[in-house]
Amino acid sequence: xxxxxxxxxxxxxxxxxxxxxxxxxxxxxxxxxxxxxxxxxxxxxxxxxxxxxxxxxxxxxxxxxxxxxxxxxxxxxxxxxxxxxxxxxxxxxxxxxxxxxxxxxxxxxxxxxxxxxxxxxxxxxxxxxxxxxxxxxxxxxxxxxxxxxxxxxxxxxxxxxxxxxxxxxxxxxxxxxxxxxxx
Amino acid sequence: xxxxxxxxxxxxxxxxxxxxxxxxxxxxxxxxxxxxxxxxxxxxxxxxxxxxxxxxxxxxxxxxxxxxxxxxxxxxxxxxxxxxxxxxxxxxxxxxxxxxxxxxxxxxxxxxxxxxxxxxxxxxxxxxxxxxxxxxxxxxxxxxxxxxxxxxxxxxxxxxxxxxxxxxx
Numbered sequence: 001x002x003x004x005x006x007x008x009x010x011x012x013x014x015x016x017x018x019x020x021x022x023x024x025x026x027x028x029x030x031x032x033x034x035x036x037x038x039x040x041x042x043x044x045x046x047x048x049x050x051x052x053x054x055x056x057x058x059x060x061x062x063x064x065x066x067x068x069x070x071x072x073x074x075x076x077x078x079x080x081x082x083x084x085x086x087x088x089x090x091x092x093x094x095x096x097x098x099x100x101x102x103x104x105x106x107x108x109x110x111x112x113x114x115x116x117x118x119x120x121x122x123x124x125x126x127x128x129x130x131x132x133x134x135x136x137x138x139x140x141x142x143x144x145x146x147x148x149x150x151x152x153x154x155x156x157x158x159x160x161x162x163x164x165x166x167x168x169x170x171x172x173x174x175x176x177x178x179x180x181x182x183x
Numbered sequence: 184x185x186x187x188x189x190x191x192x193x194x195x196x197x198x199x200x201x202x203x204x205x206x207x208x209x210x211x212x213x214x215x216x217x218x219x220x221x222x223x224x225x226x227x228x229x230x231x232x233x234x235x236x237x238x239x240x241x242x243x244x245x246x247x248x249x250x251x252x253x254x255x256x257x258x259x260x261x262x263x264x265x266x267x268x269x270x271x272x273x274x275x276x277x278x279x280x281x282x283x284x285x286x287x288x289x290x291x292x293x294x295x296x297x298x299x300x301x302x303x304x305x306x307x308x309x310x311x312x313x314x315x316x317x318x319x320x321x322x323x324x325x326x327x328x329x330x331x332x333x334x335x336x337x338x339x340x341x342x343x344x345x346x347x348x349x350x351x352x
Contacts, residue, residue, distance in 0.1 A: 027247055034289030071257075101262065127262050135258045136245035155340035 027134055033083030033153035034132055040144050041132040048099050048107055048121035055122060056147070064174050065144040068118070068158075068168075069130065071102040072110050074138035080157035084117040091169055097121030100130045100138050126183075143167065145174045146181075222261075224268045231271050236279060238271075239264055241295070245288045 028176070042057045060067070068084060070077045088095050097118035099107045104123065111121070124130055133142060143152040152170055154162070186195075226232035238255040244260040252260050252267065270280050284292045288317065296302045 031245075031291055032286060032289065034285065034291075101258070130261070131266060131287065134245070134289070136288070 009169045020048065025036045027114070031155070033150070035134050035142075035150045035153060038150055039148050040142075040150055041129075043122075043129045043132065045129060046123045048097070048104070048123040051104070052121060060094075060144070062119075063146040063178060064093045064171055066093050066095045067098055067133075067142040067144060068095060069100050069135050069138045069142075070121075071100045072106040073102065073175050076157040077139045077159055078114075078166075080139050080159070081114050081117070083158050083160065085115055086160075087158065087167075088117050090171075092175065098129060098135075099123050100135060101125065101127040109161040141167075143170055145173075146178050208344075222264060222268075234277065235268060235271055238267055240275065241296050242267070242281075242284055243292050245292055247349070251294065257344075 001165070016157070026156070040057055040060075044054050044056050047053045047055055066087075068125070070080075084095065087093070095118055099121045101124065104125070105120070122129065127135070134153070135182055137155065139155075139157050141152075141158060142150055143154075145151050151174065152166075168178045223237065224276050226235065236253065238344050240251050242252045242263070244255040244257060244263070245256050246254055248259070248339050250257075269281065270283065274284070281293070290296050290302075297303060298306055301334045
């Protein structure tokens with residue numbers, strides 16, 4: 001009995017050590033979005049390239065919609081941009097942009113300079129839609145499935161590794177669900 | 184005489200040490216208050232204004248790891264403060280505003296997380312740890328008091344030694 005008690009501090013120490021050691025490898029930025037499983041809220045916002053034209057939820061056409069939050073003040077968006085040009089080669093997805101609390105002319109310059117990967121970009125100057133879907137920074141990418149439900153929010157820049165690990169499996173899951181719904 | 188000087192010196196040191204700590208702490212308090220971002224929101228009445236301050240302290244900035252909306256200068260915190268202000272102007276209640284934020288950003292935005300299954304450990308963990316600590320103390324003390332009283336007694340030799348020391352003066 002006494003010898004067991006003697007080991008309690010050691011056991012507690014080891015348990016605490018394991019807990020803290022695991023904590024070292026957690027990503028504190030990787031937060032689950034509260035919007036997952038909820039429908040994309042409706043909005044009425046101008047298009048970036050034609051501000052006199054308003055777009056809404058129903059204009060995001062496509063079975064699997066990716067909504068990429070970007071802005072010219074966002075440094076990591078610049079890093080992400082070439083990968084976006086790459087992922088639109090995947091014909092299963094449609095990529096839309098959400099230009100988030102940005103300067104209009106700077107945003108247009110950006111698209112001209114780096115090429116435009118988006119079907120179109122929504123110009124959200126006040127961050128209204130951004131707020132409604134819980135955006136807390138840029139870049140962020142939302143995956144919306146064929147039923148209009150938000151399936152994923154990825155905070156941070158997309159690159160090949162992220163695309164392969166985080167997005168492709170989900171796209172395949174949604175594809176499978178789609179073919180199931182059809183039959 | 185010498186002893187009293189030392190005593191005074193000690194008291195002096197204590198009092199000033201305490202005062203020094205107070206000054207340092209209050210200086211920290213002041214600087215952190217000064218460092219908070221200043222917005223130029225105008226409120227029609229004081230109640231709304233104080234509600235704004237309470238809510239912006241209660242709500243956590245989603246981007247920053249451990250800052251509330253009031254303390255953070257990040258873009259999202261500035262935007263959310265603006266939004267909080269707008270919601271207050273629209274006449275939303277505190278609960279409606281909190282629901283609004285939680286719907287979009289999840290429980291993360293709350294500094295006081297709701298009581299539910301995932302947060303039991305958060306709410307009850309400290310109490311459990313404290314209780315087990317007290318139980319441990321009680322356990323040890325009871326065991327100690329069970330020691331035979333005479334085990335603690337001095338032997339005859341020790342007692343004469345002690346008497347010698349005490350009577351030396």
